[in-house]
Every structure is written in structure tokens, then in C-alpha cells.
Amino acid sequence: MKLLCHNKACSSYNSWLEIINKGFYFRSSDSHWVKRWCCKACGKNFSTATENPARWQKKRRINPQLxxxxxxxxxxxxxxxxxxxxxxxxxxxxxxxxxxxxxxxxxxxxxxxxxxxxxxxxxxxxxxxxxxxxxxxxxxxxxxxxxxxxxxxxxxxxxxxxxxxxxxxxxxxxxxxxxxxxxxxxxxxxxxxxxxxxxxxxxxxxxxxxxxxxxxxxxxxxxxxxxxxxxxxxxxxxxxxxxxxxxxxxxxxxxxxxxxxxxxxxxxxxxxxxxxxxxxxxxxxxxxxxxxx
Ligand SMILES: [Zn+2]
Known part of the structure; x- marks a missing residue:
């Protein structure tokens, strides 16, 4: 599933037409591979983690247990x-x-x-x-x-x-x-x-x-x-x-x-x-x- 461009200043904001794959990255805080996309119109990279409420947390794996x-x-x-x-x-x-x-x-x-x-x-x-x-x-x-x-x-x-x-x-x-x-x-x-x-x-x-x-x-x-x-x-x-x-x-x-x-x-x-x-x-x-x- 492709994500939409989140950049409000971008000409193709909220559209997936300019979105291309940009590989994966490894998130060490919970050992997950996260898929990344790039918007060709504004050049911004983003992923499902960009809007995740636990963004920047180093110990996110403890949340459900806690x-x-x-x-x-x-x-x-x-x-x-x-x-x-x-x-x-x-x-x-x-x-x-x-x-x-x-x-x-x-x-x-x-x-x-x-x-x-x-x-x-x-x-x-x-x-x-x-x-x-x-x-x-x-x-x-x-x-x-x-x-x-x-x-x-x-x-x-x-x-x-x-x-x-x-x-x-x-x-x-x-x-x-x-x-x-x-x-x-x-x-x-x-x-x-x-x-x-x-x-x-x-x-x-x-x-x-x-x-x-x-x-x-x-x-x-x-x-x-x-x-x-x-x-x-x-x-x-x-x-x-x-x-x-x-x-x-x-x-x-x-x-x-x-x-x-x-x-x-x-x-x-x-x-x-x-x-x-x-x-x-x-x-x-x-x-x-x-x-x-
Ligand atoms: Zn964009």
C-alpha cells in the first residue's frame, strides 16, 4: 500500500501519483524493517513510522507489555x-x-x-x-x-x-x-x-x-x-x-x-x-x- 504525501507545502499533497519506493530501513528499537517511500514532487522521504505516535521512542517494544x-x-x-x-x-x-x-x-x-x-x-x-x-x-x-x-x-x-x-x-x-x-x-x-x-x-x-x-x-x-x-x-x-x-x-x-x-x-x-x-x-x-x- 502506497502512502500519500504528507507535506502540506507540496504540489501533490495528499496524492500518491508522484510517490516512488525508497527501500526499507531497520528500526533497532523494535527490530522491525520499515518500508520507506519518496515523493518525487517535493523530494521528502517518509514511511509508516513518520506518523506513528511512538516515533522517537527508543524503548517502544515495552509499550504493549507495560x-x-x-x-x-x-x-x-x-x-x-x-x-x-x-x-x-x-x-x-x-x-x-x-x-x-x-x-x-x-x-x-x-x-x-x-x-x-x-x-x-x-x-x-x-x-x-x-x-x-x-x-x-x-x-x-x-x-x-x-x-x-x-x-x-x-x-x-x-x-x-x-x-x-x-x-x-x-x-x-x-x-x-x-x-x-x-x-x-x-x-x-x-x-x-x-x-x-x-x-x-x-x-x-x-x-x-x-x-x-x-x-x-x-x-x-x-x-x-x-x-x-x-x-x-x-x-x-x-x-x-x-x-x-x-x-x-x-x-x-x-x-x-x-x-x-x-x-x-x-x-x-x-x-x-x-x-x-x-x-x-x-x-x-x-x-x-x-x-x-
Ligand atoms: Zn510531496
Whole structure:
């Protein structure tokens, strides 16, 4: 297959008429022979690698493995050890892989536009380095398939006994949760039908967002249940849980993203890194884990 000329200044831009073969070159970063072409009109060489998102990466061979490791309860440190690369390589690759995952997820969800009828949503609490800096992850799943439809990560002030000492030590912490819920619900508008059914626990904050973004929908609130020992407290100790899909998804997140495990020593140091890590997992969850069921 011939590629088109990518040079916008070229007289035969986007045409293959002037394109000739220019042999192959060996890419040592993943031991591949890459075919190359040349445009006779502008004299530029190019190949399938020119527009590849992993261009210039010396360790591109780790990318698919790294996605699997990070989505299977491995820390960044352990992933680096298993892949035989430096920790900094893994840290630098996290935003890159998250960007790819977000794009892939957007494409994946496009096939479900205006097809979702029942949504379960809730928040999961975790922390940033210390218990004094809690983080909230808002997440929405489709009731039937357990597909993750979206998430947002927000900082929140600590509650209860820790609230005072947290303020003394780290100062005032902004509550980003209202913005996180806005983001999540606005992203759901393209996927979910206007008269959908939303299910959540009885958190009083949720109603306004459902009403604002889906005025014709119905919102069913379910009283919280006691957590079971299995499933990191997310799975409930009842025979039938109406919020099973969201609780099961949270249990999977906690089991597969090492920094979300309760009482872990593997904590998040930066909010963005947690968001990137979840984005990588979400894409893996929807496109690999759920398909293999
Ligand atoms: Zn050209």
C-alpha cells in the first residue's frame, strides 16, 4: 500500500501519483524493517513510522507489555524491574500510554453513542501520599455490560478526625468534586439516552447533576450496604445488590491498579499520574478484560 504525501507545502499533497519506493530501513528499537517511500514532487522521504505516535521512542517494544503490567496490579517500580528498563522510562511512558488509551477509549465509546439506557455511578475514595490528602474518583458504568463510560479524579478535603490536623499540616485543600461530577456528566451526554435510568447511592449531591444534564431521566437512589470482606469492601454483603455493576467495577479497579488497594504502601504522589493510570486501566478493562468474559 502506497502512502500519500504528507507535506502540506507540496504540489501533490495528499496524492500518491508522484510517490516512488525508497527501500526499507531497520528500526533497532523494535527490530522491525520499515518500508520507506519518496515523493518525487517535493523530494521528502517518509514511511509508516513518520506518523506513528511512538516515533522517537527508543524503548517502544515495552509499550504493549507495560499496559498489561500496569493494568494487572503492578507498581511502576515493579513494571520497570520486570521489563528491564529504568524507572524513569516507565514514569515518562505513563502520560504517553494514557493519551493513547484515552483516544482509543473515545473511539470505542463512539460505537455506543445514544445507546446506553441504564447507568450506575458512584465515587471511590483514595489518597495522595497521605491520608490527610484524600482523592475522589467519580465513575460511571453501564448497568448491563459493566463497561466503564467515564471517570474523573478530584482532590477533596479530609473529613472527620483528620480534618483539623490535615489543615494544620498541609493547609486548605480545594474540593474539586463538584467540577469532577460536572465533567463526568457532560461527557455522558453523548453516550446515554435522554430518558435513561441512573442508579446511585443516597448521596444528596448527586441529584442536581442528574437533573441538570439529563432532565428527562429517572434517578434511583439506593441505601448503602455493609461491605463484604472480599472485593476490598466494594462488594456488598447482600444477596442481591442493585448497584452490583458499579461496586464490582470499583473492586476490579482496587484489585488491578496497585495504588488504589486499601492500606497499600503503593500510593499516588501526583493526581495526574493517578488519572493517567486509571485511563490506561479503563481502556484495558473495556477492550480486553470484558471481552474475555
Ligand atoms: Zn510531496
Amino acid at each position: 499496559v498489561k503490567l500496569l493494568s494487572s496490579n503492578n507498581s511502576m517500580r515493579r513494571s520497570a524491574l520486570l521489563l528491564n528498563v529504568d524507572r524513569k522510562t516507565v514514569a515518562r511512558r505513563l502520560p504517553f500510554l494514557a493519551d493513547l488509551a484515552r483516544r482509543s477509549q473515545m473511539k470505542f465509546l463512539k460505537d455506543h453513542q445514544q445507546l446506553i439506557h441504564t447507568v450506575e455511578f458512584d465515587d471511590l475514595e483514595t489518597l495522595e501520599h497521605t491520608k490527610c490528602k484524600p482523592i475522589s474518583v467519580a465513575l460511571a458504568v453501564e448497568h448491563k455490560s459493566r463497561k466503564i463510560l467515564g471517570f474523573s479524579v478530584s482532590s477533596m478535603p479530609s473529613k472527620g478526625l483528620l480534618a483539623k490536623s490535615s489543615r494544620e499540616k498541609y493547609g486548605f485543600r480545594i474540593d474539586q468534586r463538584p467540577m469532577g461530577w460536572e465533567l463526568l456528566f457532560s461527557s455522558l451526554q453523548s453516550l446515554v439516552v435522554p430518558n435513561a435510568e441512573f442508579r446511585s447511592d443516597s448521596n444528596p449531591h448527586y441529584t442536581q447533576y442528574v437533573k441538570r444534564y439529563f432532565p428527562n431521566s429517572s434517578h434511583i437512589k439506593i441505601e448503602g450496604k455493609r461491605g463484604a470482606v472480599t472485593g476490598q469492601g466494594e462488594l456488598k454483603k447482600v444477596g442481591f445488590d442493585p448497584l452490583f455493576s458499579i461496586n464490582h467495577t470499583f473492586a476490579m479497579l482496587r484489585a488491578n491498579i496497585c495504588r488504589l488497594i486499601r492500606k497499600t504502601w503503593c500510593t499516588t504522589k501526583k493526581l495526574e499520574a493517578l488519572s493517567d493510570h486509571i485511563a490506561i486501566y479503563v481502556n484495558f478493562h473495556n477492550q480486553v478484560l470484558l471481552k474475555n468474559h
